[in-house]
Structures are given as structure tokens and as C-alpha cells.
Amino acid sequence: MQLKRLVAIAVIVISIYACKEDNSAEEEHNKELAEIVEQEKIIEFGFNINNYIVKRDTIKKGDSFGEILERNNIGYSQIYNIVEKAKDTFDIRKLHPGKPYTLLFSKESLYDSLPSPNTFIYQPDKENYVVINFKDSIHAYTNRKPITYVEKTATGIIQSSISKTLEDKGLSQKLAYKMADDIYAWTIDFRRLQKGDRFKVIYTDKYIDDSIYAGVHNVKAAYFEHNGDSLYAFEFETDSIKGIIDYFNEDAKNLRRAFLKAPVQFSRISSRYNLKRRIAVYGYKVRPHKGTDFAAPIGTPIMATANGTVIESTRRGGNGKYVKIRHNDTYTTQYLHMSKRLVKKGQFVKQGDVIGKVGMTGNTGGPHVCYRFWKNGNQVDPFRQKLPEAKPISDSLKVKFLDYIKPIKQRLDNIFFLEVELIETENTITEDPIL
Structure with missing residues (x-):
């Protein structure tokens, strides 16, 4: 009798633990499913794209906003209302051929004989977009994709040209243009670079949505060895109201002249x-x-x-x-x-x-x-003409400039000419989209 009771208790205990294990397994399974669903969530233009049927296209020559909506089964009266409500935010006449647009359809529209979208999204450039939403009420707004700036450093030794040096390293040619046209235009003739000339540069690359490369944003500082000279350049804003940025050497002397040599490049x-x-x-x-x-x-x-x-x-x-x-x-x-x-x-x-x-x-x-x-x-x-040099830095700003460049110059001096010529830093800044 005692043995039967012990067996019964054991069965009950095992059953309880088995239930707990089953529940635990189910909870873990549900958790994994939730994680999978979360991973599949794709946010674009502020929308979870997986919740919609997405149609992407580009503006064709002769296209108009009304014609695009009409082709997608939206009637004239609704088009008129959409245009009227959106006109204070975006002029729909400013659609340019070649620019991308996106239409979002609800998944329920699959069952409609003539499915129509509830959102129109237009991209005038890589960064900005316009949303015209007419799902329930009509409203329009503009926004910008998240921008990330990644500060990097690079070095190079000239063999033939700076363009070839950068190309061999897989770096943007915009670095060459910025050094040749923005920074050293009046101190170095880049058509006469010598083999063995070398440079270091601290610059910032720009990315849209963390993954779309949008080119070189700016050059923070540079160093160039040419004809036996050591030429430093530091970016510095001299007029915050007008947004004037110049490049100065380590002694605060402006590297620019008052006038460019020509009003067009490569002419x-x-x-x-x-x-x-x-x-x-x-x-x-x-x-x-x-x-x-x-x-x-x-x-x-x-x-x-x-x-x-x-x-x-x-x-x-x-x-x-x-x-x-x-x-x-x-x-x-x-x-x-x-x-x-x-x-x-x-x-x-x-x-x-x-x-x-x-x-x-x-x-x-x-x-x-x-x-x-x-x-x-x-x-x-x-x-x-003996043209003047660019406006020198003011005495009040000179002290600020010299303090500002101290850590930058130290960092530049500590960059060595290595085989691995590109070093990314941890300095990453992300701009949230403007809501």
C-alpha cells in the first residue's frame, strides 16, 4: 500500500515537471517567433513596409501627380482633394523625371478588383522625402532619412597622381577634388605632383540610413609633403552667420586666395x-x-x-x-x-x-x-592682376583657432604612413530625421 502511494506521488510530480517543461518549451518557441517577427520588421519612410504591398517606380517624362494616381485607380474628385490638402506642404508640380516614388497599398486591397494605394512617397533626393497619406484623412509632410557621419583617416604615397593613389586604395575621388580644389588649390599644383609626395587626411564620410554611402562630407584636416615642404591645412568656420569655412595652416594663415583661377573645373x-x-x-x-x-x-x-x-x-x-x-x-x-x-x-x-x-x-x-x-x-x-589673398583670420578668432587645432594636429602627426592606409575611427554621429 505504501509502495502504491509512493508510485502515485512520483507520477504526479513527474507530470507536473513535464507540464512545466512543455510550457517552458512553448514559451521559448513563442519568444523565438516574436524575435523572428521583430527581425523581419523593415522600417522605411517611417512605415513598417511588411504591413503593405509596395509599388516602386520613377517619375517618367510627362508624368504628373494626377496621372500617377489615376493609373492606380484613384478618382478625379479624390485626386483634387489630395492636391488641395497637400499643396501647403509640397507643390505636386515639382515632380522631376528620374526621381523615385513609392506607393503603399493595404494588404486588404489584394481582394479588391481595382486596388488603390493609400500613401504616395516622393524622393526629390537621396536624403529627403515627401509623404502624402490619404488612408483615412489626407495629410502631407516632409522628412529626412537618418544621416550618419563617420570620421576616418587615410594616408597615401604618390606614385603617379593623387587620383590613382586614392583609386588604388578604394577611396572616394571626392577626396582628391577637395584637396585639389578646396584646400591646396593655391599652394600645390596637383598636375605636377612628384613620385614620393605623400599625404595624411582626417575626413568625414556621410551615410544615409546607415548603409547608403553619400560621399565625403568634409575634410577636417590634412597634411601634404610636396617639394620638401610640409603643408598643414585645418578647416575652420570664420563666419557662422554666412557659413564661411576656410582652411588655414598651423600658423593661422589662410590657404586660399580671394579668387579662384577659373569659374569652371576641367575646362x-x-x-x-x-x-x-x-x-x-x-x-x-x-x-x-x-x-x-x-x-x-x-x-x-x-x-x-x-x-x-x-x-x-x-x-x-x-x-x-x-x-x-x-x-x-x-x-x-x-x-x-x-x-x-x-x-x-x-x-x-x-x-x-x-x-x-x-x-x-x-x-x-x-x-x-x-x-x-x-x-x-x-x-x-x-x-x-596681383590678386589679394583671402581675408585673414581675425585676431579675436586666431587664439580660438590655435586652441582648436592643437588636438587635431597632434592626432594628424600621430598618423603613420602604413601599408593599411585607411583607418576608421569610432567617432560616429547620427542625425535623427526631422519629424
Whole structure:
């Protein structure tokens, strides 16, 4: 009898533990399922994409917002309401061919004979997007994808060119452009680099959504050994209101000159400033040419050669479309024959800002920009002028600058020329999207 009772108790205990084990196994299974579901959650544009049927496409030439919605079974009256409600947030006429858009459909719409979307998302560029939601009520908003900045360092030893050196290391060619055009444009002729010249650079790469590479954001500091000289460069903002950033050496001397050598990159001079020029078309009569022509393909960006204020942005006679910039009481520049003007009268522009595109408007025999240069009200040849250096750093900022660059210079000096030329740092900054 006693034995039977012990056996019964044992069976009950085993059953209880078995139940607990079964429950534990079930809970663990449910937990794993929940983790799998969570892992599959894909957030894009603020939506869990897995909850929708997603249709992606690009704006075609001739497409309009209304036509896109009509093709996707939305009626005219609803389209009108959507446009009216969204117009204060986004002008639907500004859809550009080639830009991507996304339509979100509810999964229930699978059972509809004519499924229609409830959300339209347009991407004018890689970073920004516009959401027009018309699921229940109609509302529209703009937002930006999360941006991450990763600070990196790189070194290189020149064998033939800086572009080839960077290419061999798998680094962005934008680093070459920034060093050649933004930093050392007036101190190093990059067409005459010597074998054995070497450089170090601290720069920041930009990523969208943590994974989409968006290029080099900025160069924080650089060091270049060339012709026996050691050339440091440190980025520093000298005017926070106008957003003016210059590069200075370790003694706070500005590395830039007041004016760029040319308003377009990778171009050739097709006609120089010449007051005695004779043209066959005009019977070889003297027709002074008071500008310098830079030949370049139509659409090539035209840059302001110095900081200044736009005093004219218009079209007139033989000049075609042009922009004129006053830099100070002494200097003014003008850029003729544009296909498109990108700045307005009264706008402040910085050196290197794109102010227009190369074209053939006005009197011109081919695509180029005629660059005109005034000194004290008279048109002169910019290549024969002793142009001033860029504005020096103020005494009040000099102390701040020297303190600022101390740790950066120390870090730059501690970067060695190694076989592994690219070193990523732990300095990563993520910008949350603007809600």
C-alpha cells in the first residue's frame, strides 16, 4: 500500500515537471517567433513596409501627380482633394523625371478588383522625402532619412597622381577634388605632383540610413609633403552667420586666395582677354575681347570665383543669360552665356558656390562661359592682376583657432604612413530625421 502511494506521488510530480517543461518549451518557441517577427520588421519612410504591398517606380517624362494616381485607380474628385490638402506642404508640380516614388497599398486591397494605394512617397533626393497619406484623412509632410557621419583617416604615397593613389586604395575621388580644389588649390599644383609626395587626411564620410554611402562630407584636416615642404591645412568656420569655412595652416594663415583661377573645373581657355583682337567675320576689324572664355560642355556648373553679393541675374542682348557679383568696393565679376541661372539678385554667394550652368545664350559660337573681371570699375585681365589673398583670420578668432587645432594636429602627426592606409575611427554621429 505504501509502495502504491509512493508510485502515485512520483507520477504526479513527474507530470507536473513535464507540464512545466512543455510550457517552458512553448514559451521559448513563442519568444523565438516574436524575435523572428521583430527581425523581419523593415522600417522605411517611417512605415513598417511588411504591413503593405509596395509599388516602386520613377517619375517618367510627362508624368504628373494626377496621372500617377489615376493609373492606380484613384478618382478625379479624390485626386483634387489630395492636391488641395497637400499643396501647403509640397507643390505636386515639382515632380522631376528620374526621381523615385513609392506607393503603399493595404494588404486588404489584394481582394479588391481595382486596388488603390493609400500613401504616395516622393524622393526629390537621396536624403529627403515627401509623404502624402490619404488612408483615412489626407495629410502631407516632409522628412529626412537618418544621416550618419563617420570620421576616418587615410594616408597615401604618390606614385603617379593623387587620383590613382586614392583609386588604388578604394577611396572616394571626392577626396582628391577637395584637396585639389578646396584646400591646396593655391599652394600645390596637383598636375605636377612628384613620385614620393605623400599625404595624411582626417575626413568625414556621410551615410544615409546607415548603409547608403553619400560621399565625403568634409575634410577636417590634412597634411601634404610636396617639394620638401610640409603643408598643414585645418578647416575652420570664420563666419557662422554666412557659413564661411576656410582652411588655414598651423600658423593661422589662410590657404586660399580671394579668387579662384577659373569659374569652371576641367575646362580650357578658348579665348583670352585681348583688347586688339581681330575677327574675320567682322572684316578683321579690331573687336576688343574684355573677357576670358572657358570652353566647357553645356550644363557644366559655373562657380562664383569669390565671396560676394549678386547684383545682377538676368538676360540681356549678346550677353545672354548672365550673373554679376560684387565682391567688395574694388572687385566685381560677371559670368555670361549661361543656359541656366541658379542665383537671384541680392543673394550672398560663397567662393565655389554653383551660380549657373554653361550654355550658348546670346552671341556665342559654342558652349562656354565668358568670365569678366572688374577692378575699380574697369574691365581687366584677371590673369595679369596681383590678386589679394583671402581675408585673414581675425585676431579675436586666431587664439580660438590655435586652441582648436592643437588636438587635431597632434592626432594628424600621430598618423603613420602604413601599408593599411585607411583607418576608421569610432567617432560616429547620427542625425535623427526631422519629424
